[in-house]
Amino acid sequence: MSLSDYFADFIAADELTVWSDAGTLPGVSVIEHAPGVLALMPKAPDPAAGATIISAGIHGDETAPIELFGELLAALDAGQLRVGAPALLIMGNRRAIAAGKRYIDTNLNRRFQRDTLLRDDERLECLRARELMQAVDRFMTDISGPVLHMDMHTAIRDSRYPRFAVEPFSETPTPDDVWQLLAEAGIQAGLSQHQHSWTFSHYTRHYHGAMSFTLELGRVAPFGSNDLEPLSPMLDLLRARIAGTSLKTAGRASLVRFEVVDEVMRESDDFSLCLADDIANFTEFAPGACLARDGIQGDWIVREAPVHVVFPNANVERGARALLLARPVPQAPCDSR
Ligand SMILES: O=C(O)CCC(=O)N[C@@H](CCC(=O)O)C(=O)O
Numbered sequence: 001m002s003l004s005d006y007f008a009d010f011i012a013a014d015e016l017t018v019w020s021d022a023g024t025l026p027g028v029s030v031i032e033h034a035p036g037v038l039a040l041m042p043k044a045p046d047p048a049a050g051a052t053i054i055s056a057g058i059h060g061d062e063t064a065p066i067e068l069f070g071e072l073l074a075a076l077d078a079g080q081l082r083v084g085a086p087a088l089l090i091m092g093n094r095r096a097i098a099a100g101k102r103y104i105d106t107n108l109n110r111r112f113q114r115d116t117l118l119r120d121d122e123r124l125e126c127l128r129a130r131e132l133m134q135a136v137d138r139f140m141t142d143i144s145g146p147v148l149h150m151d152m153h154t155a156i157r158d159s160r161y162p163r164f165a166v167e168p169f170s171e172t173p174t175p176d177d178v179w180q181l182l183a184e185a186g187i188q189a190g191l192s193q194h195q196h197s198w199t200f201s202h203y204t205r206h207y208h209g210a211m212s213f214t215l216e217l218g219r220v221a222p223f224g225s226n227d228l229e230p231l232s233p234m235l236d237l238l239r240a241r242i243a244g245t246s247l248k249t250a251g252r253a254s255l256v257r258f259e260v261v262d263e264v265m266r267e268s269d270d271f272s273l274c275l276a277d278d279i280a281n282f283t284e285f286a287p288g289a290c291l292a293r294d295g296i297q298g299d300w301i302v303r304e305a306p307v308h309v310v311f312p313n314a315n316v317e318r319g320a321r322a323l324l325l326a327r328p329v330p331q332a333p334c335d336s337r
């Protein structure tokens with residue numbers, strides 16, 4: 001079975017009982033760590049090449065990353081891409097992908113907390129998060145050296161920076177050369193989280209010390225409507241990581257750095273944003289501007305200094321994040337043109 005067929009069947013199947021064959025590649029051990037999670041372990045890896053975790057479809061309606069993932073599978077199947085370093089390929093939420101929805105029961109990208117492995121929440125995304133955490137844990141026991149995790153998403157709204165990376169909260173900052181690598185892959189901004197957030201990228205960073213990012217690669221669109229051209233440098237990076245080679249670029253790209261300074265949670269059913277529906281991510285708001293109204297917390301007003309809003313979304317579950325507030329990082333290392 002080809003890798004492309006394996007993942008296509010994984011998304012489309014009614015029941016997940018049919019796989020004994022997780023695909024084959026010459027010179028590579030293909031290990032199924034969970035349904036829809038394949039480790040590609042080269043039999044003769046380049047010792048200098050780092051391992052990579054590539055995930056897509058954590059949100060089912062974010063299709064451009066799933067199409068990029070498909071490009072990788074097609075290149076691997078056709079023998080156009082050689083596996084030179086360990087790679088873990090993860091297709092996130094198959095039920096949500098098949099339904100064309102962000103999630104079915106609850107937001108999968110808020111469920112990556114190791115404590116929940118011990119709980120018996122049977123909601124579909126809770127089960128899947130447990131499966132994915134255990135699959136990652138198994139992959140990490142087989143490898144050594146630094147790991148890069150790219151969890152690929154697309155944003156609900158337009159963005160002043162259409163392609164940006166969210167850096168999960170960590171005591172250990174991302175090295176400059178990793179930001180530079182992302183910039184070379186077409187990422188235009190980096191947004192550093194200010195606290196733990198239980199996303200997938202946070203899981204691999206927090207528990208495994210990986211260099212992990214949620215990558216926002218444009219805007220949500222149906223399958224077939226994505227313009228993959230601006231993502232071609234990102235595809236080059238994904239291919240280079242799997243091949244265990246360096247990304248060939250001019251080395252002159254840069255990105256703008258922001259840090260999260262606060263977040264607005266939706267605490268009540270009586271919650272609304274004061275922002276227009278077409279406000280783009282990273283739009284700046286001056287002191288005095290109203291950002292949100294919540295029946296329990298009251299009005300959210302910008303205080304002393306302007307803030308940039310990211311991921312505004314009033315339609316989140318109660319107790320979930322509805323908006324991030326960010327400010328530019330002064331003298332960002334990758335912004336030294
Ligand atoms: O556009 C939006 O409002 C959401 C897009 C998205 O799914 N973003 C991720 C970011 C995760 C992170 O903070 O690292 C999410 O909300 O899960």
Ligand SMILES: [Zn+2]
Nearest residue numbers: 059062153154
């Ligand atoms: Zn997403």
